[in-house]
Amino acid sequence: MSASSTDSSVTPARSLGQRLVILVPYLWLAAFFLLPFGIVLKISLSETALAQPPYVPLLDLSAGWDGIKAFLGGLSLDRYGLIFSDSLYLSSYLRSLEVATLSTLMLLAIGYPIAYAVTRMPARTQGVLVLLIVLPFWTSFLIRVYAWINILQHDGLLNQALLALGLVSEPIAFLATDKALYIGLVYSYLPFMVLPIYATLVKLDDTLLEAAADLGCRRWQAFWWVTLPLSLPGVAAGVLLCFIPIVGEFVAPDLLGGSVDPMVGQTLWTEFFANKDWPVASAIAVTLLLLLGGPILIYQHLQARNLRVGP
Amino acid sequence: MDMTSGRRGDAGRRQFAPWADPAAQPLVRFERVAKRFSGHVALDDLSLDIFEGEFFALLGPSGCGKTTLLRLLAGFETADSGRVLLDGQDISPVPPYRRPVNMMFQSYALFPHLTVAGNIAFGLKQDGLSKSEISVRVAEMLALVRLEALAARKPHQLSGGQRQRVALARSLAKHPRVLLLDEPLAALDQKLRQDTRFELKELQARLGLTFVIVTHDQEEAMTVADRIGVMDQGRLVQVAPPAEIYEQPLNRWVAGFIGDVNLFEGKVALQDVDGVAVDSAAGRLRAFSTDKVTMGDTVWIAVRPERIRLVPARPGDAAPTGNAIAGRVADIGYLGGVSVYQVALPDGTKVKATLASTTRLTERPIGLDDEVWLNWPADAGRVLVR
Ligand SMILES: Nc1ncnc2c1ncn2[C@@H]1O[C@H](COP(=O)(O)OP(=O)(O)O)[C@@H](O)[C@H]1O
Numbered sequence: 001m002s003a004s005s006t007d008s009s010v011t012p013a014r015s016l017g018q019r020l021v022i023l024v025p026y027l028w029l030a031a032f033f034l035l036p037f038g039i040v041l042k043i044s045l046s047e048t049a050l051a052q053p054p055y056v057p058l059l060d061l062s063a064g065w066d067g068i069k070a071f072l073g074g075l076s077l078d079r080y081g082l083i084f085s086d087s088l089y090l091s092s093y094l095r096s097l098e099v100a101t102l103s104t105l106m107l108l109a110i111g112y113p114i115a116y117a118v119t120r121m122p123a124r125t126q127g128v129l130v131l132l133i134v135l136p137f138w139t140s141f142l143i144r145v146y147a148w149i150n151i152l153q154h155d156g157l158l159n160q161a162l163l164a165l166g167l168v169s170e171p172i173a174f175l176a177t178d179k180a181l182y183i184g185l186v187y188s189y190l191p192f193m194v195l196p197i198y199a200t201l202v203k204l205d206d207t208l209l210e211a212a213a214d215l216g217c218r219r220w221q222a223f224w225w226v227t228l229p230l231s232l233p234g235v236a237a238g239v240l241l242c243f244i245p246i247v248g249e250f251v252a253p254d255l256l257g258g259s260v261d262p263m264v265g266q267t268l269w270t271e272f273f274a275n276k277d278w279p280v281a282s283a284i285a286v287t288l289l290l291l292l293g294g295p296i297l298i299y300q301h302l303q304a305r306n307l308r309v310g311p
Numbered sequence: 312m313d314m315t316s317g318r319r320g321d322a323g324r325r326q327f328a329p330w331a332d333p334a335a336q337p338l339v340r341f342e343r344v345a346k347r348f349s350g351h352v353a354l355d356d357l358s359l360d361i362f363e364g365e366f367f368a369l370l371g372p373s374g375c376g377k378t379t380l381l382r383l384l385a386g387f388e389t390a391d392s393g394r395v396l397l398d399g400q401d402i403s404p405v406p407p408y409r410r411p412v413n414m415m416f417q418s419y420a421l422f423p424h425l426t427v428a429g430n431i432a433f434g435l436k437q438d439g440l441s442k443s444e445i446s447v448r449v450a451e452m453l454a455l456v457r458l459e460a461l462a463a464r465k466p467h468q469l470s471g472g473q474r475q476r477v478a479l480a481r482s483l484a485k486h487p488r489v490l491l492l493d494e495p496l497a498a499l500d501q502k503l504r505q506d507t508r509f510e511l512k513e514l515q516a517r518l519g520l521t522f523v524i525v526t527h528d529q530e531e532a533m534t535v536a537d538r539i540g541v542m543d544q545g546r547l548v549q550v551a552p553p554a555e556i557y558e559q560p561l562n563r564w565v566a567g568f569i570g571d572v573n574l575f576e577g578k579v580a581l582q583d584v585d586g587v588a589v590d591s592a593a594g595r596l597r598a599f600s601t602d603k604v605t606m607g608d609t610v611w612i613a614v615r616p617e618r619i620r621l622v623p624a625r626p627g628d629a630a631p632t633g634n635a636i637a638g639r640v641a642d643i644g645y646l647g648g649v650s651v652y653q654v655a656l657p658d659g660t661k662v663k664a665t666l667a668s669t670t671r672l673t674e675r676p677i678g679l680d681d682e683v684w685l686n687w688p689a690d691a692g693r694v695l696v697r
């Protein structure tokens with residue numbers, strides 16, 4: 001520990017240029033994250049008003065110190081009280097967590113075997129397969145969701161196929177149910193699960209599996225004791241990359257899912273666009289961010305640890 | 312298994328030569344094995360016996376098939392033809408995880424997510440040993456490689472030499488019938504490599520296990536092995552104890568691959584009880600031969616640089632069986648313990664002679680451009696017909 005303190009005393013003073021370079025990312029964060037977040041936080045502490053913008057108080061700097069005092073006096077935590085007392089909001093948070101958890105588990109169950117299978121292919125085939133996995137991203141997300149609507153609707157492609165194969169006698173209702181929601185979510189997030197897992201598996205040294213075999217492991221035992229533990233950082237990255245955005249997902253539940261249990265993204269949309277209640281919508285957004293803060297911090301921690309330990 | 316059962320004293324080691332006993336059963340037998348990789352020949356109709364308790368070194372240039380031969384025994388490759396026998400049993404159908412053979416990988420292949428103790432315990436867990444048995448064996452192995460203090464470290468927290476010892480301990484933990492070591496010291500620096508050679512040798516003698524080591528470093532092979540198999544292009548060129556390989560190389564390639572050698576080409580002029588006389592560009596040279604030679608054959612006389620004496624004047628007692636040729640010192644290389652003299656003969660060929668540096672400094676020194684005589688007894692030269 002004493003070594004590090006002597007180290008820092010030897011570090012030469014940074015030049016002005018170096019300081020400016022270090023400042024750039026902070027300025028970026030301040031301008032595009034902190035400032036907007038501050039605005040949203042401020043709106044969440046405001047009252048609805050029939051005005052433009054549709055909330056009060058507004059900060060009136062021309063009135064000087066009195067203006068600032070009036071502004072601060074007008075802020076309240078009422079919206080948060082509402083969110084935590086009205087079961088509508090709580091249930092949409094819970095619904096979001098449930099959907100995100102379930103679909104992340106499905107993504108893991110489908111994504112891990114895909115990633116594993118790709119790494120077992122010859123190197124040249126692997127490149128093609130990875131390309132195929134990201135290929136859908138070259139078209140707009142919205143267009144792909146509309147395509148799914150087409151496939152899943154009452155007389156859509158899927159039902160026609162099932163009927164033609166004689167697997168069902170009546171068309172199945174997919175659209176506006178959880179089935180369509182999960183199909184849509186798993187479809188659209190699959191690359192976010194596959195790619196990080198693939199990235200850790202492909203780095204795995206095959207000699208480790210030979211060493212495991214040499215020490216008495218059958219194939220599945222080598223997978224269980226060596227491959228799986230060494231791929232956990234990729235699994236963690238994939239899980240968080242899927243879970244976090246799915247919690248706030250709006251498009252898939254709105255277009256494919258039913259309207260009975262809205263997810264939090266849908267509730268937020270309703271408050272903002274239908275009810276024109278910007279303060280409540282903002283309070284929902286801030287609460288969501290705090291809720292996801294935990295997993296995001298875990299992800300950052302894992303990333304940092306990986307950087308330190310190396311592959 | 313009792314780790315001391317195979318212990319052999321120095322006297323035992325001197326007499327240890329089961330390969331010379333026609334009745335001895337080999338522990339490992341490669342029987343005419345061949346292996347190709349997409350048309351490229353890695354092993355070419357190779358046969359080899361390795362005996363219980365032997366330290367066997369496979370020596371050869373990079374790409375000659377050494378690793379492939381080891382992997383065949385470990386079970387990671389299957390031979391295109393031929394058989395691999397362990398204790399007289401064909402082990403071709405036995406998968407790697409059931410072979411009583413362990414391998415120390417060239418890259419060590421330590422499990423990065425496990426501690427030193429976890430790595431050593433890995434194979435024991437697969438065998439279903441009890442927790443207490445495992446911890447006893449792990450402690451024993453840690454003591455063997457002197458890593459007790461680092462048991463809880465992860466591989467990335469170790470130095471290269473420490474990792475090498477973990478890999479060794481891990482491969483020894485299951486008490487294999489044969490331990491396979493693929494270039495175990497190649498990743499270490501020069502000094503550590505030399506020390507570790509002797510430790511490895513000492514360890515093998517103490518445990519009495521059968522070691523098969525792969526190396527491209529001839530000094531390493533000479534230091535550790537009971538016998539060396541010199542390989543080239545998928546074939547074994549010569550299999551013999553280190554001294555025999557050095558003193559009696561089978562052909563020019565082996566002579567040049569193992570240590571430094573001077574080769575004099577010439578035609579056989581006469582053969583008698585004292586050996587062979589060869590007419591070379593440097594004059595008539597006498598040498599010792601075990602091979603049958605015919606008059607007029609083209610042969611090569613191999614003489615090791617350290618067998619050649621450098622003298623300032625023509626040796627007076629030039630016996631009929633000795634050799635003496637004149638030359639001029641063209642270069643002197645000081646290598647610490649010894650100095651290497653390059654002596655140019657009148658026809659331009661260069662001959663190497665090594666002298667202990669103490670000789671060079673205390674006796675009347677021989678300097679650059681001095682006229683000198685190269686002198687060696689007939690039995691220092693060996694006739695090679697190939
Ligand atoms: N898995 C493989 N695929 C293709 N060629 C290989 C493979 N393994 C070894 N070879 C080739 O076989 C030859 C012998 O290789 P190897 O046994 O590794 O040599 P060494 O260990 O003596 O350096 C080399 O030419 C090498 O390129």
Ligand SMILES: [Mg+2]
Nearest residue numbers: 374377378379
């Ligand atoms: Mg090799």
